Amino acid sequence: MSVVGIPQQDGGSRRGRTSPRFSLPDGWYRVLLVASAAVFAALVIWFLVAIAIKAQPAFSTLGFSWIVQKTWNPNLQQFGLLPFILGTLETTAIAMFLAVPIGLGAAIALAYLVPHRVRLVLGTAVELLAAVPSVVYGLWGVVALAPLFRQYVEPFLSSAFGWTGLFNGPNLGVGLILAGTILFIMVLPTMVAVSRDVLATVPTEQVEGALAVGATRGQVLRKVVIPGARTGLLGAFTLATGRALGETVAVALVIGNSNYIAHSLKSPAATLPSLLINNFGEASGTELSALFGAGLVLLVIGLTVNSIARILVRRAEGSELGSASVLVP
């Protein structure tokens, strides 16, 4: 099984085949590879087992249904995770809803449209943004964005999209929409940098082949470059989604930390990671165990998103074989 975005190499470990870059004897080469794979596998298993053991008391006292219950109230021994699961999914959805079109557009611009010098400057900027620590984004969100959202963005959204029912309630600044926006800004550099790199891997001969039969630049992008980079673009999406799902500090600073299910995108809410960071310090007993359980749930959500992306990639590649309708608009 291959990681999303990385084509599978097969036969690398077969006897008699050595990588041209290493001159290690075959036996040593194999031992080294197997050993590092084993270390990696052991770490993953250790990690999973340790979390599962810590979470186990919560499952034995509460069963399984607590995961999808609505109320988090440690004083009453209620540890419903539903508000946090929803908060996690909603903030990530907002972030990706913005990041996919804008990230892809910026990547295309960087790879194909802007002049060379601008490309260098913007490319460096994108890489710098990717290196900013998340707490800085969070503080910037609180100090600079929250007032802006309260005064302008949220009133605007309410009046323009109020009919959707998604923007009811008071304008607070902090809440789901601000958290989603901060996440969007945080994952954008990843989206742009990875997408740009995978777009650049589409062979020039493919691009020229399309131009040579009279395709416009737009058609080349839509029919050749983007389909050709599809696997890698889904990889970029998965990476960015993973980052949005797991982001902790920045979200905790701007989401308003409410333990109730949000009824509007303007409402304060919480995510699984923000729940963890806000409660872990003082938690003990079943609550501590439930927090580990929340960690497990987050892990499962991350794996699910990853698997769905993988299935989508495989389906896209499968349908490519034998499909006659890739060009059909």
Next chain:
Amino acid sequence: MTEQLISTTAEVIEDDVDLRQGTIAPRSGTQTPVMRLDDVSVAFGGRLAVKNVSFDVYAHEVTSLIGPSGSGKTTLLRALNRMHDTVRSAEVFGTVLLGDTDIYARSMDPTLLRTRVGMVFQRPNPFPGMSIYENAVAGLRFNGVRKKALLDEAAESSLVAAALWDSVRDRLKNHASSLSGGEQQRLCIARALAVEPEVLLMDEPTSALDPMATLRIEELITELKDRVTIVIVTHNMQQARRVSDQCAFLLMDDDRAGKLIEFGPTEKLFTDAKDPRTLDYVNGLFG
């Protein structure tokens, strides 16, 4: 000199109109130029790669470009369908006429030009995400053809013309990468033919193929003469001699820019060259 050029151009216009109306179907030997290169130079980043090339490409003939590596054959060929437009550092000077129109004129739409002057590349480059059928009709789709009947007809006729129809008619929906290298190159030829170009540019179309596949492409080139005018770059002297009617020999000058040494009927170039350098090259003495 200028007057002479203008008057020949006027003749070209007339011939061209006739050609388009289909009243006259010039065959090999009628010496009707469909393309004229006049003092064409190409520079990359201000450095000349090809300089001052002038010759005519005659209708329904095969014109070959030969010369050692780096002499600018590919560069010159790509100037004929404005492929250099996509290379930021590239500049093209001089005039390239297609019929009566300057292909570098501001009014010329490069995408339209490329449907009139098609191109086949050195390495077969079918679109990997598309079926054989979709590859064959890709150019028509790009140009907005939607009607299934039209597409089917064009797919069949271009695949027939590329001598591929019989072997793929039962698997049109298969992935293009299921074909052999030679078949893929013929698919690329079909793809180029489907938009019915007047001129087909081929850059070493057989250099990635085995001798059998090469032979079939060479036969195909000869068969295609009725349908299109071909300009082919080749490293293979025998190939140039086998398939082409006219031959242009390029060589690097002292400033490393490629320059046209000799142009003329292929047989003449190979047996009775005017320039001693041509003689040496076609006899394999250098390059």
